[in-house]
Amino acid sequence: MLGDSLSEGVGDRVDGAWRGWAPLLADGLAAEGRSAAFLNLAVSGALSGDVANRQAPRALAFRPHLASVVVVGVNDTLRRTFDIAFLARRLDGVLADLDEAGAVLLTACLPDAGRMLGLPPPLARPLARRQRSVNAVVHALSARYGAVHLHLADDTWTEDRALWSADRLHPGERGHRAVAVGFHRLLADRGLAHGTAPEREPRQPPPTRAEAWLRLATAGTGWLLRRSHDLLPQLLLLAGAELRHWADGTGPAPLDARAEDALAAALAATMGR
Template identity: 85%
Template sequence: MRFVVLGDSFSEGVGDRVAGAWRGWAGLLAEGLAAEGRGAAFLNLAASGALSADVADTQAPRALAFRPHLASVVVGVNDTLRRGFDIVRLARRLDRVCADLDALGAVLLTACLPDPGRMLGLPPPLARPLARRQRSVNAVVHALSARYGAVHLHLADPAWTEDRALWSADRLHPGERGHRAVAAGFHGLLAARGIVHGAPPSTEPAQPQPTRTEALLWLATAGTGWVLRRSRDLLPQLLLLAGAELRHWADGTGTAPLDARAEDALAAALAATMGR
């Protein structure tokens, strides 16, 4: 059983550090793929900050050379945080990656994710544009998952997003408990298809939960660095998006024009992939 992982920090394992390195849901799932006495080859190509372009252009060629039986493709949140977000380009990239892996006979793993504005508790003018973008990404992922018969995990559901015990201090990445929940969710879906034969990963953390002091320390060090690295691109874009939201509210049109524009872009993205 060869298992390859493509994506960003969510699949890299950020939030679940073991022995000084990120483990995450993919590493936990890999341990339960094969029956006792049989091995599984595991290659995690996911990298923090990766965009759909990085997955399509850099990670996918290495994944294809690995000739996997199982391939996880979860990406898109970082795209929504960038100035050049384009749902049509994202859909085409993901379609190409999924098509190439499917052509090798790999079983695909996909997931829809919560929008970062909601997770961070941003005020509505900032949160709404991000939610709109993430809904479009999730719609594309749902469509591609159906097209390629992917094993799909719904991680944008309230049961997932409202349980803060699943999330790390940054509110954007799962903690150990969250990564274990993701691994167990995928394992259950794969077992139902008869694809995995190992024991499911435990959902109970093996390490103690970070204390409030430890969480605050993380936010003051690594968390601050994360914000600073993205502020040059994300913050100006967020302010522009928020300004558009406020202008529409001020002239009495509300968000209807912005919602309609996003729906048109999503329709074009789905047509660009589903229509070929």
Template identity: 85%
Template sequence: MAPGPGEPLRFAVLGDSLSEGVGDRVGGAWRGWAALLADGLTAGGRETEFLNLAVSGALSSDVEGAQAPRALAFRPHLASVVVGVNDTLRHTFDIALLARRLDRVCADLDACGAVLLTACLPDPGRMLGLPPPLARPLARRQRSVNAVVHALSDRYGAVHLHLAGPAWTEDRALWSADRLHPGERGHRAVAAGFHRLLADRGLAHGAPPARDPVEPPPTRADVLFRLATAGTGWVLRRSRDLLPQLLLLAGAELRHWADGTGTGPLDARADAALTAALAATMGR
């Protein structure tokens, strides 16, 4: 849905810390890729109204239950839905439930005329450099989430950005010290990627975001403080929730390697759950 004559373009942002802007601090607050993108969506005096509903730690249930109703009331022309990493870090992870939630959110936004923005994401185990028995279960989960996002992006004609490939995950300059969130350069790269895709569709008319950082880089003291405060809090919260189950999953990995079956049975189980989730969601 394009804005009417003289009407501002409305851009709503749903998701977690990536879309909140964590890793790109300006003036004591998070800015992030979505705000950078918003600055380049319009030209010729047309305004952009920007509503960022993303919250650090948000799950797909938070996006559906709390963020989507506010986004729908905003009547956006563009709406980004980027979520799922936090779901993979919960012992309650259920790919079928996540697929249903995201489908409902995307369906409702599509029905109100919004063009959707989506992205697939790298798995957190790889980004954190966890040992293979711990990293592989998270990688399976994130691959499943990305497969669901790809399917829903195709269904709703979303503007989709691939952020899980080596060009993103192996370029250390794009990431902040915590290895889970982009730094300013990374947020600018995400914004520029979305701007390019939107411009190709005739949906972005302003100047693309600059690629090079403008803010001074965080000092070593800033980095250490963030890792010691926000980073420690993140580890403690996830340890209470995910760590016991992750250790069980790692034990299953090691048992399969010990008995010579490797990861085949675990991969097959995850693939079967994903196939069932896609069949149930896409077949409705």
């Protein structure tokens, strides 16, 4: 498993450690009486460059039959260095190498962080614009390499609060189980999952409201402090650009057009190689 915090299992804590959807899915891949070897390389906060330069070589050395590249790009959208063309090239390279090695690829598109967090429009719009571009790249490359692709950006996921942890960015146990069940169904349709599907209902007692808020306050504050040198200034710059366009009467159209042009160029360069 390659990726960031979602594939690491953040939001689904069992016995003091993150579990998540990946091991739940792995338990349902092999037929009864057999087991599947499993390696999770995902790390919270990973960027596409981390996946390409650090995780992918280790994954290739593992020679996997299935390789999940589920969440690559979300953290990139929160950086001032975000460039959809660079991201597309990196992701294409990772998927191409794994595909050439014979791995069946698992991918997913995701909702934008601004909507999940309920940010005000000047902050939510630029993040949504970036996430749409990332999802478009993931869709195109998933089709190119015949990946098993799970849609996690539709209203079924974004509006069901029972699927998400207190931070609104990571699934809780119910959400991680839903991801595992979704991938198991798609893999079974291809004859690639031979075991029992993961259970849908959580086994762990849900955190109390006080526990959820405490976890959000402690983990969220630490995350904010680690990211304040990059994320907060970037969000303010993005919000400022949105507000300037609204103030001069042009609205979001120029920014939308700029993003669409950048995406079209990135797709043309990547898919045309």
